[in-house]
Amino acid sequence: MVIKKIHSMYGHGQIHFLQTLIDRVPSPIFYKDIHGYYLGCNKAFEDYHGIEREKLIGKNDAEIAKNHEKAFLYKTIDSDLLRYPGTRKYETSIKHPNGSERSVIIEEAAFTDMAGNVAGIVGVINDITEMKSAEKERIRVSKLESLGVLAGGIAHDFNNILAMILGNITLAKIYGGVNTEKLQHLLESAEQAVIRAKELTRQLLTFSKGGTPVKRIMPIQELLKSATAFTLAGTDIKSEFDISPDLPAVEIDENQISQVIGNIVLNAQQAMPHGGTVNIRAENIVFGNTGGSFEKGHYIKISISDQGIGIPEEYLDMVFDPYFTTKEQSGLGLSICYSIIQKHQGHIGVESTLGIGTTFVIYLPVVQIQQRTGLQTKKTIVMNGNGKILVMDDEETIRDIVGDILQYLGYTVDFARNGEEAINLYSSKPYDAVILDLTIPGGMGGKEAIRHLLDIDPAVKAIVSSGYSNDPIMSDYTKYGFKGVIVKPYTIHEISNVLRNVIS
Numbered sequence: 105m106v107i108k109k110i111h112s113m114y115g116h117g118q119i120h121f122l123q124t125l126i127d128r129v130p131s132p133i134f135y136k137d138i139h140g141y142y143l144g145c146n147k148a149f150e151d152y153h154g155i156e157r158e159k160l161i162g163k164n165d166a167e168i169a170k171n172h173e174k175a176f177l178y179k180t181i182d183s184d185l186l187r188y189p190g191t192r193k194y195e196t197s198i199k200h201p202n203g204s205e206r207s208v209i210i211e212e213a214a215f216t217d218m219a220g221n222v223a224g225i226v227g228v229i230n231d232i233t234e235m236k237s238a239e240k241e242r243i244r245v246s247k248l249e250s251l252g253v254l255a256g257g258i259a260h261d262f263n264n265i266l267a268m269i270l271g272n273i274t275l276a277k278i279y280g281g282v283n284t285e286k287l288q289h290l291l292e293s294a295e296q297a298v299i300r301a302k303e304l305t306r307q308l309l310t311f312s313k314g315g316t317p318v319k320r321i322m323p324i325q326e327l328l329k330s331a332t333a334f335t336l337a338g339t340d341i342k343s344e345f346d347i348s349p350d351l352p353a354v355e356i357d358e359n360q361i362s363q364v365i366g367n368i369v370l371n372a373q374q375a376m377p378h379g380g381t382v383n384i385r386a387e388n389i390v391f392g393n394t395g396g397s398f399e400k401g402h403y404i405k406i407s408i409s410d411q412g413i414g415i416p417e418e419y420l421d422m423v424f425d426p427y428f429t430t431k432e433q434s435g436l437g438l439s440i441c442y443s444i445i446q447k448h449q450g451h452i453g454v455e456s457t458l459g460i461g462t463t464f465v466i467y468l469p470v471v472q473i474q475q476r477t478g479l480q481t482k483k484t485i486v487m488n489g490n491g492k493i494l495v496m497d498d499e500e501t502i503r504d505i506v507g508d509i510l511q512y513l514g515y516t517v518d519f520a521r522n523g524e525e526a527i528n529l530y531s532s533k534p535y536d537a538v539i540l541d542l543t544i545p546g547g548m549g550g551k552e553a554i555r556h557l558l559d560i561d562p563a564v565k566a567i568v569s570s571g572y573s574n575d576p577i578m579s580d581y582t583k584y585g586f587k588g589v590i591v592k593p594y595t596i597h598e599i600s601n602v603l604r605n606v607i608s
């Protein structure tokens with residue numbers, strides 16, 4: 105009956121010709137009437153669905169699809185197409201008669217009869233399963249390649265650091281009893297190497313989930329100046345600043361943003377081999393509803409410009425890619441910047457003219473509620489103190505070292521190996537501050553311990569400490585009732601500062 109209808113619509117000869125034609129097409133093709141009943145299909149469709157054309161014709165999806173959800177999906181899209189004729193393209197999956205699940209893109213269009221009325225739907229199925237798995241494979245290969253480059257770089261850096269530590273320790277053993285001045289010097293070099301190792305881990309962590317910034321609200325003026333000065337020290341490049349006097353404070357991870365400024369200034373310096381000036385501008389800017397990628401609101405805009413070699417236009421899109429380099433260097437600098445700025449809900453971009461110079465622009469959102477507590481700037485002096493401190497850490501060496509440092513600073517120290525011990529100690533006598541390790545393998549860690557301590561003493565001054573700032577608690581510590589945060593390994597300056605801030 106349906107066949108007769110379509111034959112009368114288009115003529116027998118024409119249909120025969122079209123059928124022969126579409127049977128030669130390797131992609132499955134089908135056509136249905138306006139009520140969703142199949143009018144026909146090609147050979148590829150028969151094979152793809154394991155159904156003969158004669159059995160298909162006159163049936164709808166609900167009758168032939170084994171999956172009701174799928175039938176419903178087709179019906180919804182078809183009726184939309186019939187109501188608003190045109191074309192539709194969508195991705196879905198189809199169960200092949202051989203049992204495999206195929207990824208497909210279905211393209212449909214409404215067709216009309218001789219009188220120009222919508223008479224049904226034609227559809228073509230494009231199987232993209234192979235394409236998809238090839239794409240997955242390609243991504244895996246490129247990930248592995250990236251990993252290889254990264255691992256090579258880390259192994260190289262780490263080896264150098266270990267060589268420094270080992271060498272200095274060996275020498276320290278030799279000079280130990282004889283030359284205390286020399287010994288001091290050797291230990292300082294070893295300490296420097298450890299700081300470099302810490303620096304390296306931090307850099308790498310910015311790429312991982314562990315790179316969550318540990319933010320505080322602070323003015324950025326000094327940071328811009330010190331990060332620039334640090335990077336340009338010993339070079340013939342000058343720096344000029346143009347910083348708006350009413351620049352608001354921003355909520356940032358000080359170390360990470362210093363790294364961003366440092367990386368960009370370093371590139372600027374490398375782009376000006378014959379010397380020159382790096383210009384750093386910082387100003388306020390407000391975005392309304394731009395509809396772009398910016399959330400509306402207040403930002404500070406930092407522009408860093410050089411008069412260097414510039415970046416060829418075809419590279420502009422690539423400079424933020426990891427390992428993209430024209431200098432046979434790591435090529436990680438700008439990708440780290442990108443990742444850090446993203447994690448600060450900011451934006452980073454670049455403009456460049458070959459032979460004229462390059463400007464990198466960073467936008468950082470301004471926090472609206474300014475908390476006073478965050479406004480202290482980092483002090484580099486060691487601050488002595490007094491009071492009783494409870495240190496919870498599962499590692500004995502860490503407890504010993506922290507104990508020594510705190511005693512040196514003037515504090516008295518008790519130790520706990522896990523949350524239970526810390527709670528017991530705290531309930532028998534009060535402490536001026538507690539330093540809690542975030543995770544204790546096989547025991548109660550800082551996150552749970554703080555809840556019990558707050559029950560015992562709502563005013564407990566607890567500092568959370570962890571090796572990797574990869575837990576949201578580290579960036580959001582106040583929410584959990586901590587008064588301070590410190591990332592291991594920490595320096596004597598850092599711990600003395602945190603303790604002073606928390607206790608005072």
Ligand SMILES: Nc1ncnc2c1ncn2[C@@H]1O[C@H](COP(=O)(O)OP(=O)(O)O)[C@@H](O)[C@H]1O
Binds near residue numbers: 415436
């Ligand atoms: N200020 C600049 N002037 C010219 N080219 C730059 C500048 N900054 C970055 N580039 C280009 O971007 C590339 C990637 O930079 P980066 O990620 O820091 O890696 P690296 O400096 O290790 O090559 C550089 O190799 C260089 O080609």
Ligand SMILES: [Mg+2]
Binds near residue numbers: 435438
């Ligand atoms: Mg660089």
